Amino acid sequence: xxxxxxxxxxxxxxxxxxxxxxxxxxxxxxxxxxxxxxxxxxxxxxxxxxxxxxxxxxxxxxxxxxxxxxxxxxxxxxxxxxxxxxxxxxxxxxxxxxxxxxxxxxxxxxxxxxxxxxxxxxxxxxxxxxxxxxxxxxxxxxxxxxxxxxxxxxxxxxxxxxxxxxxxxxxxxxxxxxxxxxxxxxxxxxxxxxxxxxxxxxxxxxxxxxxxxxxxxxxxxxxxxxxxxxxxxxxxxxxxxxxxxxxxxxxxxxxxxxxxxx
Amino acid sequence: xxxxxxxxxxxxxxxxxxxxxxxxxxxxxxxxxxxxxxxxxxxxxxxxxxxxxxxxxxxxxxxxxxxxxxxxxxxxxxxxxxxxxxxxxxxxxxxxxxxxxxxxxxxxxxxxxxxxxxxxxxxxxxxxxxxxxxxxxxxxxxxxxxxxxxxxxxxxxxxxxxxxxxxxxxxxxxxxxxxxxxxxxxxxxxxxxxxxxxxxxxxxxxxxxxxxxxxxxxxxxxxxxxxx
Numbered sequence: 001x002x003x004x005x006x007x008x009x010x011x012x013x014x015x016x017x018x019x020x021x022x023x024x025x026x027x028x029x030x031x032x033x034x035x036x037x038x039x040x041x042x043x044x045x046x047x048x049x050x051x052x053x054x055x056x057x058x059x060x061x062x063x064x065x066x067x068x069x070x071x072x073x074x075x076x077x078x079x080x081x082x083x084x085x086x087x088x089x090x091x092x093x094x095x096x097x098x099x100x101x102x103x104x105x106x107x108x109x110x111x112x113x114x115x116x117x118x119x120x121x122x123x124x125x126x127x128x129x130x131x132x133x134x135x136x137x138x139x140x141x142x143x144x145x146x147x148x149x150x151x152x153x154x155x156x157x158x159x160x161x162x163x164x165x166x167x168x169x170x171x172x173x174x175x176x177x178x179x180x181x182x183x184x185x186x187x188x189x190x191x192x193x194x195x196x197x198x199x200x201x202x203x204x205x206x207x208x209x210x211x212x213x214x215x216x217x218x219x220x221x222x223x224x225x226x227x228x229x230x231x232x233x234x235x236x237x238x239x240x241x242x243x244x245x246x247x248x249x250x251x252x253x254x255x256x257x258x259x260x261x262x
Numbered sequence: 263x264x265x266x267x268x269x270x271x272x273x274x275x276x277x278x279x280x281x282x283x284x285x286x287x288x289x290x291x292x293x294x295x296x297x298x299x300x301x302x303x304x305x306x307x308x309x310x311x312x313x314x315x316x317x318x319x320x321x322x323x324x325x326x327x328x329x330x331x332x333x334x335x336x337x338x339x340x341x342x343x344x345x346x347x348x349x350x351x352x353x354x355x356x357x358x359x360x361x362x363x364x365x366x367x368x369x370x371x372x373x374x375x376x377x378x379x380x381x382x383x384x385x386x387x388x389x390x391x392x393x394x395x396x397x398x399x400x401x402x403x404x405x406x407x408x409x410x411x412x413x414x415x416x417x418x419x420x421x422x423x424x425x426x427x428x429x430x431x432x433x434x435x436x437x438x439x440x441x442x443x444x445x446x447x448x449x450x451x452x453x454x455x456x457x458x459x460x461x462x463x464x465x466x467x468x469x470x471x472x473x474x475x476x477x478x479x480x481x482x483x484x485x486x487x488x489x490x
Contacts, residue, residue, distance in 0.1 A: 099330075099333075099334045100330050100334070101330075101334065127333070130330070130333075134330075151392050151410055151411055152392070154391045154392040154393075154409050154410070154411065155391060155392040155393040155411060157391055158390075158391030158392060158393055158394055159357065159393070161391075162322060162326075162355040162356050162357070163322070163326050163356070164322055164323060164326075194409060194410075194427075196389060196407075
């Protein structure tokens with residue numbers, strides 16, 4: 001069976017795409033799957049930093065596409081998980097170094113090698129985004145509970161629908177239950193009401209994520225982290241497992257429980 | 263070579279190129295277009311192109327494939343001009359412009375709003391997301407929401423079976439009898455003719471409403487089930 005190619009995108013920058021890719025990849029690989037992440041942000045690479053693999057880079061995705069190395073040589077093995085690989089972006093080139101058909105070819109080659117290909121899309125809706133979604137079997141749209149991020153997510157969903165990529169699933173990242181309760185932040189319901197697509201996970205705001213990102217240690221590896229748990233749950237749902245939302249069905253109960261812990 | 267020259271006509275516009283396709287099967291036209299681009303590679307490199315496809319009908323996958331193919335050759339397709347409403351709709355879906363600044367010579371094929379009467383409406387059975395712009399020289403019916411950042415622009419009236427949080431502009435060519443109706447217009451930005459609705463504090467419960475122009479001011483009338 002070939003790999004599933006999943007692209008994570010958001011429209012707006014800074015909402016946590018790269019962190020989400022690193023965490024979902026780690027969560028899938030920790031469960032025994034073979035996973036490759038591709039950094040689609042050519043010219044502004046940083047997935048390698050978030051995964052803590054920066055100093056292992058020899059070849060990058062453009063080298064692989066332009067044939068300066070074999071695909072295997074551009075795949076950096078993770079230092080913790082033996083079946084997790086990263087194909088880093090080129091830092092000294094720009095988005096026009098890659099075309100949508102390059103990405104499709106690259107991913108087709110990977111399909112036989114691994115179980116999952118996760119693509120970290122750059123922000124925006126231009127070339128880099130088009131490249132990143134070209135090969136996707138499924139797209140996850142990530143947003144924050146902020147009006148501007150939701151607006152951009154809506155735009156991206158519209159483009160994905162227009163390109164007949166199928167309806168994407170939604171991850172709401174950095175939700176702060178205390179702020180939602182005080183009506184200072186959009187609730188998950190508000191976001192879903194506007195975007196009207198299937199929710200695949202809500203990641204609560206968690207300072208540990210920033211620490212993990214800076215140190216190159218994704219929180220999905222931390223058994224006690226709430227955000228890590230949320231990412232692990234999303235990874236399970238990607239595999240088709242039916243994992244209950246962190247008490248979301250209880251409605252306000254989720255907020256009560258989360259705020260009670262603070 | 264001479265063949266592809268007659269099928270593909272290239273003109274300079276103020277802000278790019280206008281490529282007009284002749285009358286032939288799409289496969290043939292596409293080949294001719296690609297041949298022109300291959301032959302004059304440096305001329306087309308980085309060009310901003312509007313494509314006049316005449317009455318050719320395009321669906322989303324064909325048009326997006328064409329746009330991507332052109333983009334791989336360094337050609338930026340920004341507009342598709344067409345006589346076919348299907349193609350126009352496709353282009354709008356993909357976020358391409360459907361009008362270029364210079365009017366088309368055969369613009370008269372479209373009747374002005376007054377002559378459209380009650381018959382002509384564009385039926386849009388989906389939610390319009392941010393960045394979508396729907397224009398029609400008649401009435402527009404939307405079965406779905408109009409999200410923030412989406413625009414619906416009609417020479418006639420607009421009816422939205424859903425919630426409107428984007429821009430709706432009825433009677434865009436000056437038809438003052440045009441109306442805007444919707445299930446929930448409480449967060450809509452409404453224009454009729456040249457007049458914008460003053461956003462009043464519209465509170466609480468949403469209900470179906472009709473907006474219309476009276477004495478140069480936009481007024482609203484809510485629909486209640488106990489009315490006739």
